[in-house]
Amino acid sequence: MVTITELARLCGVSRSTVSAVLNGKPGVREKTRQKVLECIREHNYERGLVAKSLVSELSRMIGVFVPDVGRRFYKEIIYGINAVLESHDYHMLYHGAGHHSGTYQEQLSAIKTYRPAGSIIVKGTHARSVEDIQDILETGAPVVTVERIEGVETHAVCYDNRRAARLAPDYVFDMGHRRVTYLAGSAPWGASKERKLGFMESLVEHELDFGGAMTVETPGTAEGGYEAALSILSDPETRPTALVCFNDLTAMGVYRAAYELGLRIPDDVSVIGFDGIDFCEMLGPPLTTVSIFPEKLGRAAAELLLEVIQRDNRGGVLTREIEAKLIERQSVTKV
Numbered sequence: 524m525v526t527i528t529e530l531a532r533l534c535g536v537s538r539s540t541v542s543a544v545l546n547g548k549p550g551v552r553e554k555t556r557q558k559v560l561e562c563i564r565e566h567n568y569e570r571g572l573v574a575k576s577l578v579s580e581l582s583r584m585i586g587v588f589v590p591d592v593g594r595r596f597y598k599e600i601i602y603g604i605n606a607v608l609e610s611h612d613y614h615m616l617y618h619g620a621g622h623h624s625g626t627y628q629e630q631l632s633a634i635k636t637y638r639p640a641g642s643i644i645v646k647g648t649h650a651r652s653v654e655d656i657q658d659i660l661e662t663g664a665p666v667v668t669v670e671r672i673e674g675v676e677t678h679a680v681c682y683d684n685r686r687a688a689r690l691a692p693d694y695v696f697d698m699g700h701r702r703v704t705y706l707a708g709s710a711p712w713g714a715s716k717e718r719k720l721g722f723m724e725s726l727v728e729h730e731l732d733f734g735g736a737m738t739v740e741t742p743g744t745a746e747g748g749y750e751a752a753l754s755i756l757s758d759p760e761t762r763p764t765a766l767v768c769f770n771d772l773t774a775m776g777v778y779r780a781a782y783e784l785g786l787r788i789p790d791d792v793s794v795i796g797f798d799g800i801d802f803c804e805m806l807g808p809p810l811t812t813v814s815i816f817p818e819k820l821g822r823a824a825a826e827l828l829l830e831v832i833q834r835d836n837r838g839g840v841l842t843r844e845i846e847a848k849l850i851e852r853q854s855v856t857k858v
Contacts, residue, residue, distance in 0.1 A: 534562045584616045585828065586642035586659075594772065595800045596817050600645055600669060603821025611829055613640070639664060641828045644677075646670035667828040669820055670714075671842075678831055680823040680843045682815050684714050687847030688721025689728075690813045691767050691795045694849055696729045699858035700765040700793065703736050706751055706777070708743040708769040715743070718769060718797070743769050748776025756784055756792060764793060764858055771796035771803045774810055774854075789856035799850060808853035815847045 527545075531538040536555060543551050544559040551559075585608055589597045605615050616639055641664050644656060653674040660666055660677065667678045695703055705722045708715030719738065726736055739755065741747035748768060756762050768774040774796035781788050788794055788808060796803060799814025823843050831841065 530559070530562060530566065533566065534559050583612065584614050584639040585825070586639040587615050587617045588642065588644045589617070590645060595802070596770070596772075596798050597645060599800060599817035600821035600824075603818040603823075604643060604825045605821075607822050607825035607829070613829070638662075640832050641665040641667070643824050643828055644668050644672075646672055665828060665831040667824050667831070669824050676840055678827055678841045680820055680827055680845065682820075682845045682847055684717035685721045685724070687813055687815060688718035688797065689725045690847060690849045691797060692722050692725035693728070694811070694851075695765045695767055695793065695795060695855060696725065696731065698765075698793070698855055700763075701731065701735050701858070702763040703765045703767060704755055704763040705736065705738045705767045706741050706748060706769055706773050707738050709740055715769065722767060737763070741769060741773055743773060745772045745776040745779075748773035749780050750776070752777040752780035753784070756780060756786060762792065765855065766792060766794050768794065768796045771798045771800045771810065771812055774803070774812070775806070778806060778810075789854050793855040795855055799848075804850075804852065806854075811852045811854045812850050813847050814850050816845055820845055 527541055528538055531541045534541065536559065540551060540555065541559055544556050544563075585604075587601065587604055589601060591597055592601070601615075601617065608615050642659055644659075644666060646668060653672060656666060656668070656672065656675045656677065660675070665678060667680065668675075669679075670681050671679045692703065692705070705719070707719050707722075722736075722738070726733060737755075739751050741751050751773075752766065755766070766774075766777055768777060774794050777794050778788065781792060781794075786792055794810065796810050796812035797815075799812055799816055801818075803810040803812055823845060827841060827843050
């Protein structure tokens with residue numbers, strides 16, 4: 524059997540360079556990487572699952588790219604993807620990019636190095652998304668995105684952000700609230716614009732005065748929700764009766780602020796979230812939210828990708844849509 528040392532000699536590179544290629548590490552020139560991969564295929568070098576995927580014409584690996592693994596929402600998507608892939612004897616090659624465009628580009632390049640059977644890319648906030656995804660599509664391997672990404676044509680699993688976002692304010696207004704503040708997501712998030720429009724449409728539909736509603740931009744984090752809620756809820760004269768939150772993490776921050784201010788949820792202020800992450804039902808009181816079922820999104824994305832792989836990426840672009848649902852719990856009361 525050819526060893527890694529012999530491969531290095533045959534390729535005319537160092538042993539560490541061959542190791543970097545095998546492990547998908549950045550820092551290797553593309554020309555050198557291709558030379559090493561060709562040598563690996565030529566000499567049928569196999570060292571575990573990663574090396575086998577390099578020499579196989581049809582890999583059993585699926586590249587999975589998520590913008591921020593620190594958020595529970597994305598973790599639940601990963602759980603759903605992995606459950607489906609494992610049941611079909613595929614393996615998840617996971618990369619989390621954080622918030623830096625350089626890391627994003629490097630890790631997308633690493634996914635391509637392994638020549639996966641396909642990739643699942645969860646929509647994020649990175650400016651280079653379209654260019655990099657197009658680069659992956661040019662390899663011929665199918666790509667499924669979770670949410671559509673403007674400017675690139677891929678298979679997609681999605682939900683209607685605008686329509687889903689209306690469910691929360693509709694419910695709050697139907698419960699009699701008229702002094703309502705919307706804690707919106709930050710401007711760079713594509714979803715934040717659609718959800719804000721959904722909130723405004725709900726106001727119009729209920730024939731409510733815009734003067735009774737306020738929108739405050741937050742970063743979509745628990746810390747951001749906490750800081751915004753501390754300011755908004757501190758004055759009893761201007762305090763809204765309900766806060767509609769961009770996501771469940773923002774709502775969690777509101778819970779902490781309400782506790783520190785000595786306010787009871789929902790008696791003093793009602794709170795409603797968005798996303799449907801699993802542990803929100805464990806809050807006190809359990810959080811009313813609009814669920815887009817993140818684990819179900821992940822499962823649907825994996826199932827769609829495997830369907831495309833099985834039909835050899837033929838038959839046009841496919842889309843699956845997940846319907847959002849209001850999950851009524853105990854964090855909103857009637858006025």
